Amino acid sequence: MEEKLQLSPDSFEALPKANTADNEKIAAPSLTFAQDVWMRLKKNKGAVISLFVIIIMMVIAFGSTPFINNDTLVKSQPQYANLPAKIPGLDAINGFNGKIKQGGVWVDAYAQNNVPKDKAFWLGTDYLGRSLAQRIIYGTKISLIVALVATFFDLTIGVTYGIISGWKGGKVDNVMQRIIEVISSVPNLVIVVLMLVALSPGMKSIILAIAISSWTTMARMIRAETLSLKTQEYVLAARTLGESPAKIAWKHLVPNLSSIIIIQTMYTIPSAIFFEAFLSFIGIGISAPETSLGVLLNEGQKNFQFLPYQMWYPAIVLCILMIAFNLLGDGLRDAFDPKTRR
């Protein structure tokens, strides 16, 4: 009965290694949180385009600093006043060839005013003969600076306040929340206006005013998140090990709050740009000879009926800026929190 199988090592043949699937191996490379977000953001076309638009606008606005400064801006050239846009090469398109509609007829304003042939203002000039393109670039820079600096303050104040309030809890939290309640029951714009009235109008006051009034939303969101984060085990572990609260906040809380911070910042920037434009437009913000998008809108609006381009161009730039930041904000929100994505 007993039959022994004669097996020698030669009877076995090794399978080619490639054929065996390694179940332990992770197919996709592991991504860090930032890479993950970036991957999701890349899928959102609107957000990516917006990101590029913002980068391009920032590069143009800040890169122009050596070429466009206060001196070039205040120098008026009355002989070139109120010229429409003229872009060399676009001679066929009315509106970009130096012609303007007067009484229903397109007239060459450059010839009318005896402007030298080689002189061309790409976006036209204002009532003092200053290049509108230069002024818009400079104005965009000022608007961006106001927004970025105000947002920076908003970030630091809002995040610090929120973390302290959430971390301390109890009475401190209660008092700090009441303070926020008081501040947020006055319309933001009223606070800004009051600050501007009390300080002297100008860029510094606008930045300060926006910074003071706009951090409450950030502080509220950060506090709510801190309240839940501080009960987490890793925070408890850090506390047990005797880590100082400041270090815990910096090492453990801020990284975990980063998505809220970034998203909220993305919404603060357009609202700061809006405030600046709004205030300058009604005449209590930045005023001449300084310029910003709001100032340009205010100046353009006066002549809108006859020289519509003087308001259209700054308005378009302002709208593009706002749309880009809003779209990027939405994109980042979806990218950070895929659950909300639909």
Place this chain on the structure above:
Amino acid sequence: MKKYLLKRVGYMALTLFLVATITFFLMKMMPGSPYANEAKMSATQIKIMNEQYGLDKPVWQQYLIYLFGMLHGDLGTSFQYSNQPVSALIGNRIGASMQLGLQAMIFGVFFGIIIGAIAAIKHNTWADTGATVLAIIGKSVPNFVLAILLQYYIGLKLGWFPLAGWGDFSHTIMPTIALGVGPLAETARFIRTSMVEVLSSDYIELAKSKGLSRFEVVYHHALRNSLIPLVTLLGPYTVSLMTGSMVIENIFNIPGIGEQFVKSIMTNDYPTIMGVTMLFSAGLVVVILITDIIYSIIDPRIRLEGKKG
């Protein structure tokens, strides 16, 4: 409920008191003087004027007088219009602002709901994309830019509505649209998100399987439940309308509170600035309280006694 309300009203009073105090001292820091041709006035004249407006007294006394007056509905006397009480000034102008604000809110919410609902029902189609684009544009284009464009192209070029001023209903149409676009965009975005969520819930499936018509499902079941969270936007709407009124009323030359506020800032008319600030703050505080109450009525799951949501 009663205890909760009392507590809230107490906080409201405290808030308004703090606002009044801060505003008062900020105004005292204000550079410039309320007298337009101070350079030409002699010291005696300035003294007489100061006495007339109570500016000769020490600041703490002025402050107490101000607070005491406010409790009686007296907001002081405007510097700008000789001897006109601020409360009368505001009273004359509040009607136009209220009408405009309400109209803009109704316009914004109504069309916002329609656009948002269409976007949610036609989720991921061209209609959805169109509505989203519209909402982003509405959110991004500043209302004063829109107002000027409307005024020029609809008012002047087409001549459909009066350019500016305040009179019959046709005067209110363009300002209403300019003011209402912000709330419209906000509502549309909000309704879309909330309705997409509701549309995928079990009770909508049930309603569909009962054989209800599409309209009935959307109208009776989906829309109603997506509307509830909309109430929370009441506060932000109010803020946006108050802010908007400052510039829209100026552009369309409407005799409202916002226009007066800007004028007062330009002329250093402290009592009016303080009065309008108090009015705006009081309005917002009341709206926030009403929001919380309405919310607890339509959604009984939310208890006022509990922690505020």
